[in-house]
Amino acid sequence: MTTAARPRSAATLGTPLLVAAIVLVALNLRGPIVAVSPVIDAIRADLGVSAAVAGLLTSLPVLAFALASPPASWLIGRIGAERAMLVGLVVLAAGAVLRSADGVAGALIGTALIGAGITVGNIVVPVIIGRDFPHRSGSLLGIYTATMNIGSMITLSLTVPIAAGTGWRVALASYLVLTVAAAVVWRLATRRRDGGEALPDGGAAPARAPWTRPVGWLLLFAFGGQSFGYYGLTAWLPEVLRDLRGLDAASAGIASSLFQILAVVGALVTPLVARRTSLRLAFIPVAAGFLALPGGLLLAPALWPLWCSLAGAAQGGGFTVIFSACLAASRDATENRRMAAFVQGGGYLMGALGPWLLGAVHESVSPPAWDVPLAVVLGALVVLAVAGAAAVTRIRTQ
Structure with a gap:
């Protein structure tokens, strides 16, 4: 960049x-x-x-x-x-x-x-x-x-x-x-800055619109998958654990805390991995860790502390990787601004659907169960994994 x-x-x-x-x-x-x-x-x-x-x-x-x-x-x-x-x-x-x-x-x-x-x-x-x-x-x-x-x-x-x-x-x-x-x-x-955005050098090419670039759409869908999973799980994880494992409110709250607190670890460690290796290699544990939560709750719910911890670290690292990729895909501040707005606009729109859709799917199943909502989250995180991997690979080869 x-x-x-x-x-x-x-x-x-x-x-x-x-x-x-x-x-x-x-x-x-x-x-x-x-x-x-x-x-x-x-x-x-x-x-x-x-x-x-x-x-x-x-x-x-x-x-x-x-x-x-x-x-x-x-x-x-x-x-x-x-x-x-x-x-x-x-x-x-x-x-x-x-x-x-x-x-x-x-x-x-x-x-x-x-x-x-x-x-x-x-x-x-x-x-x-x-x-x-x-x-x-x-x-x-x-x-x-x-x-x-x-x-x-x-x-x-x-x-x-x-x-x-x-x-x-x-x-x-x-x-x-x-x-x-x-x-x-x-x-x-x-206070000493005169105002206005830092623009490309005079000889630089005009800023590219993110919606005209495949990497822009890949990052949008990656962030959309992450946002859907994060907001959906944040809203419903305590109730999922109460129903699947019979946890009381305090224990379910601990699970939610693990999911949030471990994000700090992921956010701080992921840039170190990316610096020593590459964004592509840093993204692999992010995708795997996030997929572990819905997949683990479906297959081995007794290990919920492990799945919540892995996904917590992954969601912090995922945010860092995706916006590091936005920076890497942008030639200047103008492209970076437009890319960030494009990715966040579409991604957060998908994220806003997460809590509502998971609740609606849960209530539509008779009797109400969490297998199908967790499968929906798993599907969203597969989108994160596939689109994110394609985006960081494309950036690497540009």
């Missing part, structure tokens, strides 16, 4: 301050969404809504990731990645305030705004990493992915204790502290 020409102030970005800004932004890119889960019963009781409406508080942001990716990409190209990130953080903060303000409409609109604000960060951070840290992009993508999972774990751990003393509204709004901190540090790290 060739890198874009840097503006004269780019040297100000290659500093620990920008790395700190990226880490703080990453803490905000999943935590505000998963924070709802531990207090969903309190939200339902307070707002007087059904389980289906309450479920929108976690599913709407994923749908926003898909629908808001094209306009977020346009915004980044229009005003530059640095300013766009600040706009995204402002939208995220406004959504968090509105979600906790009052009423069902405010909660839903605020949730949609949170998703839209996060979407900007989803695209900006990989673009900044690829543009300003080309020789460390894999490692920083791993740190970025790991930090998103750490942000999720922080909110999952702290929301209930905070809500016990202040109520769910204050508990959810309290994470604005992280959003404000991210905005301040981001501004300090990028």
